[in-house]
Amino acid sequence: MGLLVFVRNLLLALCLFLVLGFLYYSAWKLHLFQWEDSNSVVLSFDSAGQTLGSEYDRLGFLLKLDSKLPAELATKYANFSEGTCKPGYASALMTAIFPRFSKPAPMFLDDSFRKWARIREFVPPFGIKGQDNLIKAILSVTKEYRLTPALDSLSCRRCIIVGNGGVLANKSLGSRIDDYDIVVRLNSAPVKGFEKDVGSKTTLRITYPEGAMQRPEHYERDSLFVLAGFKWQDFKWLKYIVYKERVSWTHNIQREKEFLRKLVKARVITDLTSGI
Known part of the structure; x- marks a missing residue:
């Protein structure tokens, strides 16, 4: 009887410890999330990786991604009608919302x-x-x-x-x-x-x-x-x-099959399809 009481008390203590640990961990994660969120307005960069201020998030994107163009772009593309091709528009807008954007490498690989x-x-x-x-x-x-x-x-x-x-x-x-x-x-x-x-x-x-x-x-x-x-x-x-x-659609899986056969033989897993 004494052993059962001891085991019960031990389990209760363990449960209490786990609950307290979970609460502590949750509070820490919440604090970390808030800290990251509060810092997201500080960690912003220009194309050279320098900080810009408080308008950009932690990744370097504008915090407010709305449909309004920056004044410079709005003036530059003001005379283009809706649906017409605007030279350099996509790159310019991408740079405006993400200053770290650059495209020095070619689109496709070539001899260079x-x-x-x-x-x-x-x-x-x-x-x-x-x-x-x-x-x-x-x-x-x-x-x-x-x-x-x-x-x-x-x-x-x-x-x-x-x-x-x-x-x-x-x-x-x-x-x-x-x-x-x-x-x-x-x-x-x-x-x-x-x-x-x-x-x-x-x-x-x-x-x-x-x-x-x-x-x-x-x-x-x-x-x-x-x-x-x-x-x-x-x-x-x-x-x-x-x-x-001859095209090989998958890599050689012989080692994986050998490994699985051993698991089947040891009855760790069951091969219902007999495909291994």
């Missing part, structure tokens, strides 16, 4: 990619660290890695991005989409048979292996295929395609 030291410091998807040889091999046989001369010659380009989530179904926005200079489609966003809703023009198709259409005839002959590499296997996948080698 080795000189961009910053993107070589980080592994995919934030850079190309460790991918130099693969990228060099791909670019050596790539015919195009820029926009077409006709698009490059435009002083201003209006762009639209079309996804593949199905939200354009029955919206009849096809003709409006085709009015844009550059139409970017993501992954397997369909076109054929859906022109009324999604348009018929494709300038760029951006994808990665898992989201790519697997049949060549589904791609537009007059569009540019753009790989968004999130991991090193993505660059290897593109190399397989460019050199017309």
Whole structure:
């Protein structure tokens, strides 16, 4: 009986300790959140990383992201009518709301990619660290890695991005989409048979292996295929395609299968499908 009383008291003490610990932790997190929030108006930067004052949040964005343009931009673009292409507008507005914004690197990798030291410091998807040889091999046989001369010659380009989530179904926005200079489609966003809703023009198709259409005839002959590499296997996948080698859609999972077989054999897990 004495042992049961001791265990009960021990459990009560432990529960009390856990409750107090939780309350203390919650209070600390709340204080930390408030501290970060109060400091978010102080930590703001210009394009060189210097503090600006109290108008920007901790990431460097304007605290008030409304539709009003800064006075300088409003004056510069005052004579442009709604819907017309405004040269440099997107970059100027982005710089206004996020002063740290810069675009020194080209949109697409080309033969000069080795000189961009910053993107070589980080592994995919934030850079190309460790991918130099693969990228060099791909670019050596790539015919195009820029926009077409006709698009490059435009002083201003209006762009639209079309996804593949199905939200354009029955919206009849096809003709409006085709009015844009550059139409970017993501992954397997369909076109054929859906022109009324999604348009018929494709300038760029951006994808990665898992989201790519697997049949060549589904791609537009007059569009540019753009790989968004999130991991090193993505660059290897593109190399397989460019050199017309056997495509490996996944990495070698033999070690994982061997590990899982051991778990099944030891009855740690159950393989209901007998697929391991």
